Amino acid sequence: MAGGLSPAATPGAELGVRNARRGQRAAWLLLGPPSLVLTLLFMVPIALMLVTSVTDPRLSLAHYQRIFTVPLYTHVMLNTFVTSLIVTALCLVLGYPVAYVMTRRTDWVSTLLLTIVAMSFWTGFLVRTYAWLVVLGSKGPVIAAYHALGLGGSPPKLLFTSFASTLGMTHILLPYMILALFAVMKKIEPDHLKAAASLGARPRAAFREVFLPLSLPGVVNGSLLVFVICLGFFVTPILLGTPRDMMISQLINQQIEELLAWGFASAVAVVLLVATGIILAVYNRFAGLDRLWG
Amino acid sequence: MRRRTFLKGVAATAAVGGPLIVTGRTIAQTRTIYVNTWGGSWTAAEEAAFFKPFTEQTGIRVRTVAPVSYAKLKAQVQSGSYEWDITAVTQADLLRAEREGLVEPIDWTIVKKEKLFPNAVYANGLAYCALGTNLAYRKDKFPQGGPKTWADFWDMKKFPGNRSMYNNAVRAAQFALVADGVPPDKVFPMDVDRAFKKLDQIKPHIKVWWTQGNQSQQLLRDGEVDMMVMWNARASELAQQGHPVEVVWHGAAITTTMWGIAKGAPNRKAAWEFLQFAVQAKPQADFANRLYYGPTNPEAFKFISPEVARQLPTYSENAKVAIRPDTVWEADHTARIQERFTQWLAA
Numbered sequence: 154m155a156g157g158l159s160p161a162a163t164p165g166a167e168l169g170v171r172n173a174r175r176g177q178r179a180a181w182l183l184l185g186p187p188s189l190v191l192t193l194l195f196m197v198p199i200a201l202m203l204v205t206s207v208t209d210p211r212l213s214l215a216h217y218q219r220i221f222t223v224p225l226y227t228h229v230m231l232n233t234f235v236t237s238l239i240v241t242a243l244c245l246v247l248g249y250p251v252a253y254v255m256t257r258r259t260d261w262v263s264t265l266l267l268t269i270v271a272m273s274f275w276t277g278f279l280v281r282t283y284a285w286l287v288v289l290g291s292k293g294p295v296i297a298a299y300h301a302l303g304l305g306g307s308p309p310k311l312l313f314t315s316f317a318s319t320l321g322m323t324h325i326l327l328p329y330m331i332l333a334l335f336a337v338m339k340k341i342e343p344d345h346l347k348a349a350a351s352l353g354a355r356p357r358a359a360f361r362e363v364f365l366p367l368s369l370p371g372v373v374n375g376s377l378l379v380f381v382i383c384l385g386f387f388v389t390p391i392l393l394g395t396p397r398d399m400m401i402s403q404l405i406n407q408q409i410e411e412l413l414a415w416g417f418a419s420a421v422a423v424v425l426l427v428a429t430g431i432i433l434a435v436y437n438r439f440a441g442l443d444r445l446w447g
Numbered sequence: 448m449r450r451r452t453f454l455k456g457v458a459a460t461a462a463v464g465g466p467l468i469v470t471g472r473t474i475a476q477t478r479t480i481y482v483n484t485w486g487g488s489w490t491a492a493e494e495a496a497f498f499k500p501f502t503e504q505t506g507i508r509v510r511t512v513a514p515v516s517y518a519k520l521k522a523q524v525q526s527g528s529y530e531w532d533i534t535a536v537t538q539a540d541l542l543r544a545e546r547e548g549l550v551e552p553i554d555w556t557i558v559k560k561e562k563l564f565p566n567a568v569y570a571n572g573l574a575y576c577a578l579g580t581n582l583a584y585r586k587d588k589f590p591q592g593g594p595k596t597w598a599d600f601w602d603m604k605k606f607p608g609n610r611s612m613y614n615n616a617v618r619a620a621q622f623a624l625v626a627d628g629v630p631p632d633k634v635f636p637m638d639v640d641r642a643f644k645k646l647d648q649i650k651p652h653i654k655v656w657w658t659q660g661n662q663s664q665q666l667l668r669d670g671e672v673d674m675m676v677m678w679n680a681r682a683s684e685l686a687q688q689g690h691p692v693e694v695v696w697h698g699a700a701i702t703t704t705m706w707g708i709a710k711g712a713p714n715r716k717a718a719w720e721f722l723q724f725a726v727q728a729k730p731q732a733d734f735a736n737r738l739y740y741g742p743t744n745p746e747a748f749k750f751i752s753p754e755v756a757r758q759l760p761t762y763s764e765n766a767k768v769a770i771r772p773d774t775v776w777e778a779d780h781t782a783r784i785q786e787r788f789t790q791w792l793a794a
Contacts, residue, residue, distance in 0.1 A: 223786070223790070224790065225786065225789060225790035225793060228790075228793055229793065232793075283665075286665065286669075287669075290669055290671060291669070291670060291671055292669055292670060312671070313654055313655050391658055392662060396614070396656055396789075396792035396793055397792075397793050397794075399789070399792075399793055404789075407785070407789070409518045410516065410517055410518045411517065411781075411785065412781070412782050412785065413517065413518065413521050413543065413544075413547065414782065415521070
């Protein structure tokens with residue numbers, strides 16, 4: 154792909170080079186607009202954010218120093234990543250069996266499950282968050298069931314706990330995981346499993362040796378999707394959780410909206426971006442990001 | 448009636464649609480001003496009290512953009528593209544914005560000094576309404592009589608029950624100092640260490656630190672908590688809906704919400720005309736009659752019935768026992784206290 158610098162030995166080869174060149178040009182033409190859009194709407198703002206973080210209100214690294222010396226910011230940063238990991242793990246454990254059944258069954262069960270997942274996906278996350286306020290509330294069905302069963306004593310504190318916050322986020326992000334898994338699992342040929350069975354594999358072995366490895370791209374895809382969305386969550390933990398569950402985007406929002414401290418907010422955002430980048434790089438090193446695309 | 452005006456407000460908001468960039472050309476033809484507002488019942492009350500009468504009087508149309516965004520004030524001025532001309536912010540926020548050069552200076556060729564009431568002008572904005580941040584409680588949970596002071600709010604033995612507070616550092620510190628026995632006129636400038644020491648006592652008993660007005664209403668309405676810090680009109684609204692809610696004025700914080708115009712806003716001339724209109728007694732009274740935030744123009748009380756007046760922050764009996772924060776002190780210290788408070792909450 155050196156741009157056709159080598160002299161063409163035969164007319165046929167020359168034609169080949171010309172075709173290749175034309176193909177390359179077409180590729181660049183096709184790549185042009187999206188690259189331009191990405192540069193203008195994505196790269197430039199991120200660069201501006203980087204600049205703001207060291208220039209607003211004056212040229213210094215003071216914002217970064219503050220992030221790493223005031224315990225609040227390291228605490229919130231750490232909490233954001235730990236929460237995102239927990240939510241991702243929960244979504245995977247809960248979502249995998251659902252996606253599996255959706256794939257393996259071809260009858261109404263599959264349709265029903267898909268409908269439920271899609272409806273949940275399309276319901277606004279604010280609505281679902283407020284629904285949890287009712288479900289877990291002191292007059293909600295969970296507490297009512299507790300009393301009805303006569304368990305005695307004061308009912309457990311459900312709402313405004315880390316538990317409620319994690320539950321709410323898992324519920325909201327579960328459809329993303331299921332749909333990502335489903336998209337990949339659907340492409341796995343059922344014949345592969347039959348072939349495994351014909352070679353003597355019991356169902357469990359066939360699943361472990363054939364289906365599971367083939368579904369891994371979906372696991373990776375779904376996990377990354379859920380993890381990254383979770384990093385940016387903030388309304389659900391505010392409404393359902395405790396102040397200890399504060400996520401980083403809540404902090405950024407507070408700095409921007411209430412304090413007009415854009416320099417500091419930019420610095421926090423840059424740290425979040427770099428930390429996420431490091432995680433992706435480590436991940437890429439051991440698993441390969443190309444798996445994302447199946 | 449309330450419902451209809453509310454729907455009208457929604458329709459008006461919907462008509463404006465999503466983010467809309469106002470260019471110099473579009474406004475020259477239509478004479479429209481764009482107001483940044485809170486949405487919901489707030490915008491509905493504005494629609495009836497300010498926007499409609501103003502349009503009838505001047506022919507200038509008013510469009511709204513919700514919700515209020517303090518950050519957008521800065522973004523608009525920095526980028527030079529304007530989504531709205533006028534916004535409503537607290538006095539301390541307006542002061543900080545003015546210091547950063549984000550606010551248009553008052554156009555005294557349009558605003559008439561002799562038509563303004565005392566203290567109408569602050570930091571190049573005009574006083575919009577007074578907002579109370581009060582102690583509110585459920586009467587049904589305290590048949591022997593509810594809490595009357597912040598000291599009662601802190602008293603878990605005499606007044607057991609779930610509590611909620613507003614997730615706002617300066618307000619929380621203010622109430623803590625009052626509960627600790629600091630005389631009202633000595634609360635500002637604040638002894639911040641003392642405030643946090645007092646807040647330590649109440650922290651384990653605060654079930655929720657709320658951030659949004661809707662959320663605060665839901666907590667008291669559903670009985671999740673028995674007493675809480677709440678904006679006065681939000682509490683009054685619950686009482687109007689038939690919930691057994693009582694509002695305490697003793698030690699409440701009264702802050703002034705200000706109208707301000709974004710520096711360089713394209714429709715600033717018409718915007719000043721609107722603000723001149725909006726601070727007059729009649730429109731202010733019309734607003735307060737719909738939403739129980741107090742008029743800043745004392746003349747407005749002429750148009751307000753005694754039953755409604757008693758529930759407003761600027762009603763003399765209420766204002767007498769409440770505390771007005773020191774705006775300059777607050778503007779200078781908010782960032783510091785907020786950081787400490789957030790850290791304290793997360794610990």
